[in-house]
Amino acid sequence: MxxxxxxxxxxxxxxxxxxxxxxxxxxxxxxxxxxxxxxxxxxxxxxxxxxxxxxxxxxxxxxxxxxxxxxxxxxxxxxxxxxxxxxxxxxxxxxxxxxxxxxxxxxxxxxxxxxxxxxxxxxxxxxxxxxxxxxxxxxxxxxxxPHVDKVAKPFNRVMVAWNGSREAARATFDALPFLKKAGEVEIFSVNPHDSKDQESGLTGAEIASTLSRHGVNVTATSAHADKAKAATIIENRLSDNSVDLLVMGAYTHSRLWELLFGGVTRTLLESMTAATLMSR
The missing domain is CATH 3.40.50.620 (HUPs)
Structure with missing residues (x-):
């Protein structure tokens, strides 16, 4: 692709x-x-x-x-x-x-x-x-x-906001051409939940394995914060890791610009510190 x-x-x-x-x-x-x-x-x-x-x-x-x-x-x-x-x-x-x-x-x-x-x-x-x-x-x-980007830069560091949803999967594979060119790709999950099939600590591990078979240099990590908002956690991660491209799934429900993490899309897109690829 x-x-x-x-x-x-x-x-x-x-x-x-x-x-x-x-x-x-x-x-x-x-x-x-x-x-x-x-x-x-x-x-x-x-x-x-x-x-x-x-x-x-x-x-x-x-x-x-x-x-x-x-x-x-x-x-x-x-x-x-x-x-x-x-x-x-x-x-x-x-x-x-x-x-x-x-x-x-x-x-x-x-x-x-x-x-x-x-x-x-x-x-x-x-x-x-x-x-x-x-x-x-x-x-x-x-x-x-982003409006703040006055000069183009390569997407060397990419972060995928992941929760295993259909929208997240669609965005990840739509971004595959960028992921294959990137030097570092991180699958990042915020407050993942245990399920009957998978422990929260393994969230993102399977999609990371799939991407690695495409030659993507990928790691999977997660973050937990009892009261922190998902948008704040993601923004901090983008800043701390100097991320060039954020990949995330989005969907429309009762309002436009809803994100897979529970409605933080508008917060992220108004502050935009990195180029953002979205799919739904």
Missing amino acids: TYKTILAVMESPTQAGGFLDYAVEIVRSFDAHVIGLHAETVNPTPIIAPMEIPDPISIQSLQDMAEKRSAELGDIFNKRAAREGISYEWRKIVSASGFSGSSVIDSARSCDLIIAPQVSPDAPGDARADFESFLFESGRPVLLV
């Missing part, structure tokens, strides 16, 4: 820095083709003029702004990709549905990997929800790049 078609989601001109550095390095390391994508939402709600009819001038102005923003992002992406000499193409989709549109989802589902920027906590609620829904409805692994 490898990544041969990668979708890079462009949302802001600020992505000309660290985000595109990551995208270019990953595309190059896997000799892949990259698709730059921007989905722009144009508000379909009629703007009412004093005569209570749609105001065509205002509507056209919104469309023009959307086209200008898409053109700017396309120019940034195309110039960088051409300069790097990688295989690439650019897609802009301007519609009333934005990232929730079927054409955007279709583009994502035909890719091996999605690379996207960390979702800004300051983004409007509706826009944030649409973007989050797109990432997980795509059915593809999503690599989120």
Whole structure:
């Protein structure tokens, strides 16, 4: 397994820095083709003029702004990709549905990997929800790049947040191309429970054995803390071990961005100290 078609989601001109550095390095390391994508939402709600009819001038102005923003992002992406000499193409989709549109989802589902920027906590609620829904409805692994990373770095140290769930297994195997290239991979379990088939101390041992057969340099560890939150334990581990990539499973339930450890996904993704690959 490898990544041969990668979708890079462009949302802001600020992505000309660290985000595109990551995208270019990953595309190059896997000799892949990259698709730059921007989905722009144009508000379909009629703007009412004093005569209570749609105001065509205002509507056209919104469309023009959307086209200008898409053109700017396309120019940034195309110039960088051409300069790097990688295989690439650019897609802009301007519609009333934005990232929730079927054409955007279709583009994502035909890719091996999605690379996207960390979702800004300051983004409007509706826009944030649409973007989050797109990432997980795509059915593809999503690599989120932190805003704080201004320069790309290799994923030499990787940590897999593991509890044996379907989501954790999916994320682990979706990340296998990165795991095989990494120098160190840690299977990390927080407050694992005993089961009738396995003692808590052995949690992660079996998946570690499986990964080792793929040539992954892997170890399995666990942490126990009576009152500490899972997010805090994971964040501390990321910092203490200078982890470059966090791999974790996620699922949607009553709310978006729920994590296999019991709903700490948003905490982790808002603080993001490491690039994070998620699957569900």
